[in-house]
Amino acid sequence: MLQRLSTLFLRTLREDPSDAEVPSHRLLVRGGYIRRAAPGGFTWLPLGWSVYRNVENIVREEMNRAGFQEVHFPALLPREPYEATGRWADYGDNLFRLKDRRGNDFLLAPTHEEMFTLLVKDLYSSYKDLPLSIYQIQTKYRDEARPRAGLLRGREFSMKDSYSFDIDDAGLQRSYDAHREAYQRTFDRLGLPYVIVSAVSGAMGGSASEEFLAPLEVGEDTFVRCTDNVCGYAANTEAVQVRVRESLPSVDAPAAHAENTPNTPSINALVSLMNHEPGLRRADRDWVAGDTLKNVVVMLRYPDGTSQPLVVGLPGDREVDMKRLEAQVSPAEVEPFGDEDFAKHPSLVKGYIGPSVLGIHGTSGIRYLVDPRVVPGSRWITGANEHGKHVVDLVCGRDFTPDGNIEAAEVHAGDPCPNCGSALEIARGIEIGHIFQLGRKYAEALGLSVLDQNGKQVVVTMGSYGIGVSRAVAAIAETCYDDKGLCWPREVAPADVHVVIAGKDEAQIAAAESLCHGLTGAGVRVLLDDRAGVSPGVKFNDAELIGVPTIVVVGRGVANGTIEVKDRKTGVKEDISLAGAVAHLAALCQ
C-alpha cells in the first residue's frame, strides 16, 4: 500500500484547535484524522478511517479467533422489544427516539440486547444449539447530556457488542471467561494498557460485571486498586464493597442521652462544640467527625415518575458519593431533598435528623439505610430530631435498627482494601471494555428458552460484552503522543513507514520512489511525502504530527548511498545504506 501526501485528502493544522482540550482530540483534529461534524459526532478522514479500520479489524480478528460469529443489525429499531424489557422507559433522555410517517415509535439503538435475544429466539430452540456467542460492530446512539473530549464520549460512536447464550450458569461462566480472555488479547494487540476492575451493572441489569479501564487521567471512571497491587484487587468506585466486621462486641456504653448542642447543623460545628463544652468532652481523646452519624435525606425518582425519600446514614467524616448511591438505587435517580420536601415531612428536622424517627416502621416511615461501617454495637453521636439537640452514646442494634445497608459513602484513598486490608489508591481510567453476566433478565422478558435434554423448557442465560471501537482509537492516541504529535503502535498506525523526500534533487526523488516501490512489494504500508515545493521543515513536522512509527528521510545522504531511519517513539536515528533499505525496513515492520 502506497499513499502519496501530494494527493492524500489531508490538511494538517499548524495550531491546536481551540475547542479541543484532551490530547487525543487535539492531535487527531490537528493531524487531519477527524473533523467534528455534529454535536458528539465526527467525520473520519482517510488517515483516521485507516486507523479506525485497523482497530476494528484487530477486534474482529480476536472475536473470530475466540469462535464468536459476526452478524449485523440495523441501528434503527422499533420500540416494542425495548418496551418489553422496560428499557424504553429506563433509558430516559439518553435514548434517541423518533417516529416514522405513521407515527410509530422508533429508536436509534444504544445497544442491542433485545435484538440479539429475539434473533436467537427466532432461530434456535434446542440446548444442542448452545453455547453460542455472536457479535456485531455497529454504530450506537446515545443522547449524552454532555458529549466531550472528541472521540472519547460522542453521541454516535462505534462499538463491538457480543452476546453469549448458554443453557446454565456454568456455561455462562465459561462464555464470560472466553470473552474476558479475548478482550485481554485484543487490548494487548491494540497496545492499550488496561486494568480489569469489578463494576456494577447499572441500567443493564444482571449480576457479575467487570470493566476494562485504560488507566489515564483524562478518563471519566474512577477506580480503586490495592496499592502496589498487593492482592490484585481493583474496582470501580461504584462497586467497592466496604470491609467491616459483622458486629462489634457489645460495649458497656451508657444509655443514650440527648444533649443540647445549639447551632450545630453541620458536622464540623457539632464536633467543635462537643470538644469545647466541658460536660460533653471525651475523656480519652477529642471527638472526631467519624464519631458522628450523619443522616442524609435524598429523593429517589423512578422512571415511572414516582418518587420516594431515602435516608442514608454514614460516618460524619464521609460524604455521600452520588455515583455510588445511584449505582445502588438504579434505575431510580437521586434528587436533592428540598425545603418543600422537608415541609411535607415534619418529623425530619433539618440538620438534626436522627435514627429514632427513621426506618419504614419509624414515625417518618422513610426507609433508612446505613453505611456498612454502622455495624451493630457501634456507638454514635447523632441528631435528636429536635432543633439544637444531639443524642450521644446511641448504639446501633441496641437503640436503633436500620432497614439495611447501602454502599453510598465516598471511598477515600488509603481506605483498607476489601480483599487484603492494605491501603487502596484511587486512579482514573477510560472505559474501553465492559463484560457482563446478564443472566436471564432479557431472555425472560422476551421469552427466549430452549428445550433441554429432558424435553423441558429452560430459559437461556446470557452475557453481554462491549468494546468501544471508536473510543479505543482515542484511547490509543492518549497512551502514545508527545509535544510533536501522535505516535501510533505499528499495528493500528495508518502506515508502517513515512518516507520524506527532503530535497528536490532528482536523485533523491528517484531513490525515494524506488525505495517505496520495493517496500510496497515487500508488503510494507508506506506513506510518501512527495509534495513538491514544500520545505523539509514542514514535512518533518507533519511526519511527527501524523505519528507513523517509522520515519525515513531520503535526502542529501542519497549522494553517499544512505538514508536516515528514525523511530518516531524513541527519536533514535540511524543511517542505513540505500541498497539494503528494503530488507532492513521490511524486517523492522515484520
Add this chain to the structure above:
RNA sequence: CGGGGAGUGGCGCAGUGGUAGCGUUCCUGCUUUGGGUGCAGGAGGUCGGGGGUUCAAAUCCCCCCUCCCCGACCA
C-alpha cells in the same frame, strides 16, 4: 440539568455603535530547499441563529443554538 468561559474566513486571534481586520492556510509569480524560507500580488467571512433598540449593530437589549471546562448524567 447547575456553575464558569467562549462563538468573527479552513485554523488561531484582534476589533465596545460609524466602510470587517491581523497571522496562518489557500491561489499566482519569483526566491528558498535538512526543522513550519523570504518578497510581492490575490482568493476567502449572511461576524452562531432569530427578534428588538438606533439614522447606523460584530459591538447595546431579549430569546434560542453550539462549543469548552467543573459538577450532575453515562455498559
